[in-house]
Amino acid sequence: MKGDKKVIERLNEALFLELGAVNQYWVHYRLLEDWGYTKLAKKERAESIEEMHHADRLVARIIFLEGHPNLQTLAPLRIGQNVREVLEADLAGEYDARTAYKKSRDICHDAGDYVSMKLFEELLADEEGHIDFLETQLDLLEKIGEAKYGQLNADSANEAE
Known part of the structure; x- marks a missing residue:
């Protein structure tokens, strides 16, 4: 089925963002x-895999x-040098995706491509879940400090793989 050029461009822009996120x-x-x-780390x-x-x-x-x-290009990676930077970098990427997907959803609607619009709505819902998680983690890190946050996110020695 021949698709609308603008819709395909938006799908490729989303692919660019998702490949970077993967x-x-x-x-x-790994860090x-x-x-x-x-x-x-397990959550990351x-x-x-979800972004894949x-x-x-x-x-x-x-x-x-x-x-x-x-699949030749992907969004630039923002790599954190500590746990706070990791969370902030991931959050920035999710904000970028949310903004892009809202615009893409509207373009799909205007083009009458409701299946692609629904796809963007589903991606948007997932990204908003990621945003909520990351904002919560940053808030928790701020409230309890990095040392206690580290304890919450570390397995005990006998649980580690």
Whole structure:
């Protein structure tokens, strides 16, 4: 089915963001794991995999609309140097995605592509869940400090893999 050019462009922009998020969350997962934040690391790993599923859905939709998915470029990575920076970097990426997906949803609506619009609404709901989690973590980190936050996010020695 031939899709609207603007819709395909927006789907590719979303793919650009999701591919960056996959890699950013994965690097953060490995860093947090190395720093001993094993529980938060597991969450970052799960987020990376979820973003990969988002990218897959976008690729499938682009192909269905007879477009060409661009997997050659991805959003620049924001890599944190400590736990606070990791959370802030991830939150910035989620804010970018939320802004883009709201605009994309409206473009799809105007083009009469309600399936792509629904896809953007579903992605938007996921990103807002990520935003809520990250804002909560940053608020908690601020309230209790990095040392206590680290204790909450570390497995005990006998639980570590």
